[in-house]
Amino acid sequence: xxxxxxxxxxxxxxxxxxxxxxxxxxxxxxxxxxxxxxxxxxxxxxxxxxxxxxxxxxxxxxxxxxxxxxxxxxxxxxxxxxxxxxxxxxxxxxxxxxxxxxxxxxxxxxxxxxxxxxxxxxxxxxxxxxxxxxxxxxxxxxxxxxxxxxxxxxxxxxxxxxxxxxxxxxxxxxxxxxxxxxxxxxxxxxxxxxxxxxxxxxxxxxxxxxxxxxxxxxxxxxxxxxxxxxxxxxxxxxxxxxxxxxxxxxxxxxxxxxx
Ligand code: 5RP
Numbered sequence: 001x002x003x004x005x006x007x008x009x010x011x012x013x014x015x016x017x018x019x020x021x022x023x024x025x026x027x028x029x030x031x032x033x034x035x036x037x038x039x040x041x042x043x044x045x046x047x048x049x050x051x052x053x054x055x056x057x058x059x060x061x062x063x064x065x066x067x068x069x070x071x072x073x074x075x076x077x078x079x080x081x082x083x084x085x086x087x088x089x090x091x092x093x094x095x096x097x098x099x100x101x102x103x104x105x106x107x108x109x110x111x112x113x114x115x116x117x118x119x120x121x122x123x124x125x126x127x128x129x130x131x132x133x134x135x136x137x138x139x140x141x142x143x144x145x146x147x148x149x150x151x152x153x154x155x156x157x158x159x160x161x162x163x164x165x166x167x168x169x170x171x172x173x174x175x176x177x178x179x180x181x182x183x184x185x186x187x188x189x190x191x192x193x194x195x196x197x198x199x200x201x202x203x204x205x206x207x208x209x210x211x212x213x214x215x216x217x218x219x220x221x222x223x224x225x226x227x228x229x230x231x232x233x234x235x236x237x238x239x240x241x242x243x244x245x246x247x248x249x250x251x252x253x254x255x256x257x258x259x
Contacts, residue, residue, distance in 0.1 A: 030082050057094075070192065140168065191217065199224060
C-alpha cells in the first residue's frame with residue numbers, strides 16, 4: 001500500500017487501538033433535513049472532539065463545519081436520488097478533484113446489491129477505487145440495503161464481499177446474527193458497522209460490543225449518536241466500548257454520567 005493511502009487510513013483508524021469511531025452525518029443527501037441534523041453544525045460540532053472521523057457530504061461540510069477542524073473527513077460521493085424514489089439509482093455526485101480540494105481522508109459511495117441499479121452502483125465503487133488508488137485516498141464502501149432486503153449474514157456477506165472484490169479499503173455494513181461470517185467474508189479488509197435507525201442507547205452499545213467482538217474494527221454511527229437525548233454521553237460511551245474494550249454496562253454508565 002502506498003504511503004499516502006496508509007497515512008490517510010491511519011488518521012481514521014487509530015494505530016494505537018486498531019479501532020475507529022466514525023460519526024456519520026451524511027443522511028441529508030437522500031433524506032433532506034433529518035431529525036437532529038436540521039441545524040447540522042449545532043449538532044455535529046460539539047461531537048467532533050470525540051469522533052475519529054466525520055462522514056459527510058461536501059455541501060454540508062462547506063456549510064456547517066469550520067475548515068480549521070483537524071478531523072479526517074470521509075466524503076460521501078454518491079447520491080442523486082431521494083427517499084421518494086428508487087434509492088439504488090445513484091451516480092457519483094462529487095469529483096475526486098473536489099475531494100482532494102477539501103482534503104478528504106477517505107471517499108465513499110453506496111453499493112446496492114440486489115437493487116434495481118446494482119450494476120451502476122458497483123461501477124460507481126469501481127470508479128472511486130481507481131481514482132482513490134491513483135491519488136492515495138482510501139475508499140469506504142457502504143453496503144446499502146433496499147426496502148425489501150433481508151439483513152442477514154448471507155446477504156450482508158455477499159454485499160460486503162463484492163465490495164472487497166471491487167477493491168474497497170474499508171467496508172461499512174449492518175450488524176446481524178452470525179456477524180463473524182460477514183467479517184470473515186471480507187478477509188483483511190476492515191469492517192465497520194452503521195448504527196441504523198435509532199434504538200435504545202443500551203441496545204446500540206450492545207450492538208457495537210457484539211460487532212467488535214465478532215471482528216469489526218469500529219462503527220460509522222449516526223442516528224444512534226446524534227438523535228440520542230445525550231449525544232456527547234453516547235459518543236463517549238461508544239468510544240469506550242470500541243477503543244477501550246469496555247462492557248455494555250460500563251459504556252451505559254458513561255452515557256448516563258452527564259445526562
Ligand atoms: C447512508 C449511510 C449513513 O451514513 C449510515 O446509514 C450511517 O448512519 P446511521 O448510523 O444513522 O445508520 O451510509 O447510506
